[in-house]
Amino acid sequence: MKPVSNPVEAPKDAEPPMTTVPERQSVSRPPSARERHSDRIFRVLTHCFAWFTVLVVAYIVVTITLQAWPAMREYGVGFVTGETWDPNTGEYGIRPEIWGTLYSSLLALLLGTLFGVSIALFLSEGLLAGFVFRVLALFRVQFHPFWGSLPDKLEGLLNNLVQLLAAIPSVVYGLWGIFVLIPLIRPACNAIHEAVGDWIPLFGTPLSGPGLLPAALVLAVMILPTIAAISRDALVAVPPKLREAAYGLGATRWETILSVLLPTASSGIFGSIILGFGRALGETMALAMLVGGQHTLSWSLFSPADTLAALLANHFPMAQQAEIPRLMYAALVLLVITLLVNVVGVLILRRGQARFEGGR
């Protein structure tokens, strides 16, 4: 051991070691001038790179707005409210696209929230682990070194499986939707249309292939992991005291969930729903492949429709020079909608977290 490294021992020695050991043998020393300069440069560099992120967001907004400017001057607000898209008459409007975007996203959100929150509850309550534990208890092996670890392992596996749903690329879901889902649900949908289509506008048209319903179903599968993961985090973050207090008062599991856990975690769950909504609004490929790409305004679940993202995906690759400002205008509308939704979601989540941290 080097004497320098343990200065406490030093006074015990007869001769002071600090003077006998040359200064440069110690590793610690003040930074040289060159190091101070490079430190300064590096700090400025990271500062710039941090700025870069803010600038990218600003640059994206500016680029799209500038490109959309000619169309904004030419069509004004009529572009957003117009219903036709006809190159022959020069009439352009994206109201059907806005309608389709919101309608498909809300449908997907409804399904995604139901299933997502269910999964979040299933995971946060440890229902699977509890069930496996009881099955193991039937065989009296619940504390066995191998079998006893099974409940936790299965719980983790289930969690990963749900997250895998998010890892599958959307274009693969689109492919699956075209060749598996649509043929699968078509007979049932047409039967519903035959039976009640005349009275209920939701089923007013037959499903002839692509349509809103298959698109919304696939979309729901895609946003489900987002909602499940964030809601689960919010539910797990509820202080255990609250749950135990409810159990202590004699509440059943679901009385506890409905009257204590869900209200306490509500801001987290609500934030997850908003973020899921943001994802659904901007999702492109599954919709471009499944929604049909027709400029129609309809309440029917089975009718083909169009969304803003699908419009961009279908028209941009072969766009003529004159068409680009119009598409950029549509992109700007989509940008404004999604930015609004995302900012609201992030703010809600942040407020929810702050409340939790303050409450502990």
Add this chain to the structure above:
Amino acid sequence: MGPEVKRPEDDSVIVTAQGRVIRLADLQRSLRRPRTLFSFLLTTLVTLMTLAALVPLFAVLYMLVVRGGRRLSVELFTSLPPVGLEQGGGIGNAIIGTVIMVALAALISVPFGILGAVFLAEFGPETRLAQAVRFCAKVLTGFPSILAGVFAYGAVVLLTGGFSAVAGGVALSILMLPTVMLTAEESIRMVPAKMREAAIGMGATPTQVAWHVLLPTARPGLLTGVMLAVARAAGETAPLLFTALGSNYWPIANGQPRLMQPTASLAVVIYNFSSQPYENQRELAWAAALVLVVLVLTTNLAGQFLSPKAGQR
């Protein structure tokens, strides 16, 4: 621990201090009481819904293996896509194109993301700039991928006058940046304060602390973030549709990658082939989807395996 557990009858009776005997069975609620029944029914419902939500995952994987597996052969990886009624063919150029564009995107987003994260975690964690950056990164996480394509179209394609791999890479890098940056910040923050303080005590400058202590210690977390971002970018279609467009030729000519030419990618090939009427192309779309999903899931799982959280579980 074996013998005690094997006789649960002994555990099922509790004698209280007052001498009252309570059987554990008395503490269980009968299902005939409405409150208990309600609870039981909802538990069953939630279980069924969770199982139902996993059906699409297995359905997709099953179809990929069944329909995509048919075309798995050497030809799939080595030949160019077929045109029209041509038989056979493969997606070799699309695989290479995807790799090139994801690599380009990583080349842009990784330095920016990690150095930005060093600023967020170390140099100015509480500054207003840091808060603005975090906010922008979170907003970018939920950014529609097609708008990244629209941006790259406006900023690169219109500027350079043509569809190219570079434009595709720029579009993908915008989608990768927030993932890389936010996970990097989190893993740098997880480096124990002791290590940083020890380095400062030795007289290291903040830069040296960052390079020699923080980044090497946080490396598994950084890698996880990069892998997850790569997995996401590899599966993206929308930003590539009108930036890299697609191509029927190899993206590498005479040993040089042709970065300024339209470039094929797996995702766009799937999209284009899925809408074609020819059975050969549809089969290739399924095979390409299988390759893409295997690629994405391996990267994703590798990233999760590397993550520092995996060790704790």
